[in-house]
Amino acid sequence: xxxxxxxxxxxxxxxxxxxxxxxxxxxxxxxxxxxxxxxxxxxxxxxxxxxxxxxxxxxxxxxxxxxxxxxxxxxxxxxxxxxxxxxxxxxxxxxxxxxxxxxxxxxxxxxxxxxxxxxxxxxxxxxxxxxxxxxxxxxxxxxxxxxxxxxxxxxxxxxxxxxxxxxx
Amino acid sequence: xxxxxxxxxxxxxxxxxxxxxxxxxxxxxxxxxxxxxxxxxxxxxxxxxxxxxxxxxxxxxxxxxxxxxxxxxxxxxxxxxxxxxxxxxxxxxxxxxxxxxxxxxxxxxxxxxxxxxxxxxxxxxxxxxxxxxxxxxxxxxxxxxxxxxxxxxxxxxxxxxxxxxxxxxxxxxxxxxxxxxxxxxxxxxxxxxxxxxxxxxxxxxxxxxxxxxxxxxxxxxxxxxxxxxxxxxxxxxxxxxxxxxxxxxxxxxxxxxxxxxxxxxxxxxxxxxxxxxxxxxxxxxxxxxxxxxxxxxxxxxxxxxxxxxxxxxxxxxxxxxxxxxxxxxxxxxxxxxxxxxxxxxxxxxxxxxxxxxxxxxxxxxxxxxxxxxxxxxxxxxxxxxxxxxxxxxxxxxxxxxxxxxxxxxxxxxxxxxxxxxxxxxxxxxxxxxxxxxxxxxxxxxxxxxxxxxxxxxxxxxxxxxxxxxxxxxxxxxxxxxxxxxxxxxxxxxxxxxxxxxxxxxxxxxxxxxxxxxxxxxxxxxxxxxxxxxxxxxxxxxxx
Numbered sequence: 001x002x003x004x005x006x007x008x009x010x011x012x013x014x015x016x017x018x019x020x021x022x023x024x025x026x027x028x029x030x031x032x033x034x035x036x037x038x039x040x041x042x043x044x045x046x047x048x049x050x051x052x053x054x055x056x057x058x059x060x061x062x063x064x065x066x067x068x069x070x071x072x073x074x075x076x077x078x079x080x081x082x083x084x085x086x087x088x089x090x091x092x093x094x095x096x097x098x099x100x101x102x103x104x105x106x107x108x109x110x111x112x113x114x115x116x117x118x119x120x121x122x123x124x125x126x127x128x129x130x131x132x133x134x135x136x137x138x139x140x141x142x143x144x145x146x147x148x149x150x151x152x153x154x155x156x157x158x159x160x161x162x163x164x165x166x167x168x
Numbered sequence: 169x170x171x172x173x174x175x176x177x178x179x180x181x182x183x184x185x186x187x188x189x190x191x192x193x194x195x196x197x198x199x200x201x202x203x204x205x206x207x208x209x210x211x212x213x214x215x216x217x218x219x220x221x222x223x224x225x226x227x228x229x230x231x232x233x234x235x236x237x238x239x240x241x242x243x244x245x246x247x248x249x250x251x252x253x254x255x256x257x258x259x260x261x262x263x264x265x266x267x268x269x270x271x272x273x274x275x276x277x278x279x280x281x282x283x284x285x286x287x288x289x290x291x292x293x294x295x296x297x298x299x300x301x302x303x304x305x306x307x308x309x310x311x312x313x314x315x316x317x318x319x320x321x322x323x324x325x326x327x328x329x330x331x332x333x334x335x336x337x338x339x340x341x342x343x344x345x346x347x348x349x350x351x352x353x354x355x356x357x358x359x360x361x362x363x364x365x366x367x368x369x370x371x372x373x374x375x376x377x378x379x380x381x382x383x384x385x386x387x388x389x390x391x392x393x394x395x396x397x398x399x400x401x402x403x404x405x406x407x408x409x410x411x412x413x414x415x416x417x418x419x420x421x422x423x424x425x426x427x428x429x430x431x432x433x434x435x436x437x438x439x440x441x442x443x444x445x446x447x448x449x450x451x452x453x454x455x456x457x458x459x460x461x462x463x464x465x466x467x468x469x470x471x472x473x474x475x476x477x478x479x480x481x482x483x484x485x486x487x488x489x490x491x492x493x494x495x496x497x498x499x500x501x502x503x504x505x506x507x508x509x510x511x512x513x514x515x516x517x518x519x520x521x522x523x524x525x526x527x528x529x530x531x532x533x534x535x536x537x538x539x540x541x542x543x544x545x546x547x548x549x550x551x552x553x554x555x556x557x558x559x560x561x562x563x564x565x566x567x568x569x570x571x572x573x574x575x576x577x578x579x580x581x582x583x584x585x586x587x588x589x590x591x592x593x594x595x596x597x598x599x600x601x602x603x604x605x606x607x608x609x610x611x612x613x614x615x616x617x618x619x620x621x622x623x624x625x626x627x628x629x630x631x632x633x634x635x636x637x638x639x640x641x642x643x644x645x646x647x648x649x650x651x652x653x654x655x656x657x658x659x660x661x662x663x664x665x666x667x668x669x670x671x672x673x674x675x676x677x678x679x680x681x682x683x684x685x686x687x688x689x690x691x692x693x694x695x696x697x698x699x700x701x702x703x704x705x706x707x708x709x710x711x
Contacts, residue, residue: 014203018195025195030185039188047198054202080338114180129177157173 020063021053021070027131028074031141034126035078035119042078049077068133068140075123075141082119113160121156128153246291251275251283253549255528256368258309258323259509261472262286264316265349267293268511268520271320272304275528279326280305284347287522287533289515297351304341308371314378315405318347321382324365340365340387344408359408361401362386367420375428376451379404381411383423383432414453421447424471424480431480431490435465440630440660440667441696443615446495459494464614468526470510474519477538481519483507486614487541497613502541503562504534520544562597569596569607576600577622580679580689586620588709590702594618603681616697618706622679625692627670630660641707644673645688659700669703670694 025046032042032049053073060069114122120142127138128149139149257273267286274280282300286293301307307323324338342363344355361382363369369384380403385396398418400411421434432447432454444463447454469484480490484507487498506524513520518535533545564572570585577583579602586609594609594616606621630636641655650656655673674688695703 014199017203018199022195022199025198026190029190029194030181033185033188034181039191042188043191043194046194047201050198050202051205054205114177114184125177126181129174130181157177160177 017054017057020066021050024067024070025050027067028071030130031071031074031123031126032078034122035075036081037115041081045077045081046074049074052077065140068137071127071141072143075143117156117159121152121159124149124152125156246286246288246293248291248545249548250287250292250522250531250533250545251285251294253523253528253531253547255524255526256280256305257509257525258307258320259511259522259525260309260311260318261511261513262318262347262349263311263313263514266514268509268513268522269309269318269347270509270522271301271309271347272307272323273528274305279303280324284352287513289513295350299354300352301343301345301354302341305338306365306368308369308382310371310373310380312346312373312380312403312405314373315346317349319371319380319403320345320347320352321361321371321403322363322365322369338365344403355406357403357407359410361399361408361410363399363401364388364396366396370421370423370432372423372425372430374402374430374449374451375425376430376449377402381423381430381449382408383417383421385420411452415455417447417454422469422471423449424473424482426473426480426490426492427475427478429492433463433466433469433471433482437660439664440633440669441664442668446490461495461497461613462615463488463495464610464617468507470507470521470525472510472512472519474512474536474538476512476517479538481510481536483510483521483536487536498539500540502534502543504532504541506530508532508534516544523547563595563610564598566594566596566609569598569609572598573600573605573607577602577605579603579681580622580685581677582675582689583622584675584691584710586618586693586706586709587711588705589618590698590705591616603679611697617695618698619692619694620706621692622689623692624690625670625672625694627658627694630658633661633663635659635662639671641671641673642710643676645676647674665699666697668694668696669698669700671703671707 028046028049029042032045033039036042036045049070053070056073060066114125117125123142124138127133127141128135133141135150135153136146138153139146142149144152251270252275254270254273254275257270259268259270261267262269265286267288270285270287272280272282280303282303284295284297284300286295301320301323302325304323304325307320309318309320312319321344322340322342325341327339342360344357345352346355361384363382363384364387366388367385369382371380371382373379374381382401382403383398385398388394388396398416400413400416401408402411417432417434419434419436421432423430423432430449432449434445434447436443436445438445442465444466446457446459446463448457463482466482466484469482471480471482473480478491482488482490483504487500487503489496489498504521506529507526508521508523509525510519510521512518516535518537521534521536521541523531530547530549532543532547534541535544566589573583573585577600583605585607589609591611594611596607596609598607599605604622606619606623609618609620610616636656636658638650638654639657640653644650644653644655646652646654650673655671657669657671659667659669661667671693673691674686675691677685677689679685679689693707695706698706
């Protein structure tokens with residue numbers, strides 16, 4: 001009986017936490033891919049971030065802010081992984097990279113131009129355009145001011161336009 | 169921002185994400201693993217419970233010891249059960265006490281810890297020094313025979329990020345500690361090397377100047393890390409001193425101390441070829457050596473000196489030894505699944521490799537007897553089935569690789585494979601799915617490498633001597649960058665006859681995977697160490 005009650009409590013706890021962050025796992029994974037450019041590392045980052053979110057759940061005061069809160073943990077985790085895993089730099093220097101699509105047409109040219117952007121600019125584009133987050137939330141996730149977030153998105157778009165003109 | 173821009177940006181992201189689909193079980197696994205972990209709560213009740221538990225355990229221990237003191241044989245100081253696997257720990261061999269020392273690192277999904285472990289050739293011992301460096305990973309450690317202690321420098325420590333919802337990030341630390349076999353002592357040198365930990369620095373003993381040397385790069389503050397500076401520092405037991413060198417290696421390398429010499433192994437691109445250069449230290453400057461056989465690109469590796477066999481042992485995806493003048497690739501029948509923490513341990517008279525220093529996925533102990541690796545102590549964890557430890561995927565024969573590809577790739581047609589391999593023999597490492605594959609063929613000394621497969625590659629651009637041309641090839645489907653019947657051919661350094669080179673084209677065919685198909689199937693052939701003629705022998709042999 002006691003075991004069953006504990007089991008029920010654990011199941012409830014899991015269900016509650018899943019209701020909070022479960023829907024955010026997919027966007028979190030994509031954000032991690034944007035940062036890390038490696039699906040396996042992105043998977044690790046999301047799992048680690050979810051653990052940190054669970055441990056820091058007390059710090060979430062308002063469930064409406066859960067999305068920015070969780071994505072900011074994911075972004076932090078990705079930055080940490082990039083900084084601590086120096087071998088990823090070695091890998092980038094290796095002669096072969098098959099992680100980025102080679103663009104065969106105009107549509108995919110943008111993929112190439114975007115792959116050349118600084119990661120923080122790519123992340124800003126992803127959050128603003130792909131996830132459709134308001135600038136204030138983009139800023140919270142990236143831990144920068146709203147003005148900086150706005151200018152980062154604008155700057156990235158300008159760079160893309162310039163890059164595409166050069167490509168033509 | 170217009171909707172058109174949004175659509176195009178989103179389409180580009182969709183294109184990127186289509187190659188990295190969300191793992192179906194990620195949500196369940198992430199949430200379940202997190203909920204299974206303890207939450208941080210008020211410490212007071214836990215402290216009370218902990219104190220009570222300690223008292224009970226102490227009481228029981230006193231009773232048991234009192235009862236059995238005269239009847240039980242002496243127990244060894246330690247255990248044969250190894251510590252939990254850990255990544256990015258610091259380790260070295262403490263000659264003064266005859267033990268391998270492992271400090272910190274991160275175990276599983278937990279943050280780095282402050283644990284100090286030793287292994288004497290048989291027993292592991294977790295020590296409880298009164299003082300320890302803070303929890304960290306990527307610290308570097310070396311034994312200092314001049315002062316009979318172990319020196320530890322820096323690392324990355326977890327720090328809180330200010331602001332709501334912030335959790336933590338890693339930050340470099342530049343402190344210096346010594347270990348005397350019993351406790352840690354923080355040293356207070358007058359000078360602090362400003363070495364960062366974007367790249368792991370290297371710390372080792374220099375038998376020529378009889379001091380500890382630190383080689384690394386300053387912390388970078390830009391995305392591209394172009395502002396990093398290489399620096400070398402020397403530790404005399406009291407203070408650090410920066411060394412002024414006429415030539416400083418410009419890429420992160422690993423120093424390894426031999427019998428009475430010191431080498432630096434550094435990734436390099438020479439004549440359009442990627443390899444690992446061997447530098448020699450004369451006490452004041454570095455010189456690049458030109459051994460008969462160079463090391464290939466190593467990726468993640470470990471290296472240490474074997475005084476019994478008078479060889480430096482390098483463990484990467486292969487095992488290499490340095491006899492003082494050149495490198496030899498060894499052909500062990502057994503190889504550790506991962507690159508572990510390497511040290512020569514006197515008690516077993518062998519170089520050992522413990523665990524998995526890159527991803528902390530196993531804690532097995534292997535020993536190197538000069539010709540083969542053998543398992544000395546089993547681990548306590550079962551690595552995942554797809555585990556390669558970041559290091560070792562066993563090579564197979566060229567024919568076995570071809571058979572694997574033919575049997576596995578079913579959704580994409582045609583499946584082409586090279587049938588001519590100049591200046592062989594080659595072995596092969598293959599990765600294949602139902603949609604695509606890649607095979608890396610390597611010569612025995614790894615000085616010739618051919619990579620071939622169905623892949624939409626994006627190789628990096630070359631330098632001033634690079635040449636990008638369109639060449640008639642098969643009946644390739646036209647791309648924006650190559651018309652019908654042509655492939656893109658790229659040579660990284662035209663002044664070098666055996667430069668890295670590649671050929672990319674769209675082969676007429678079909679695939680159920682849209683990422684492998686764009687009116688044709690993406691094929692990519694790359695080689696290094698082959699002449700132009702040899703490269704085309706391979707390219708024209710596809711069947």
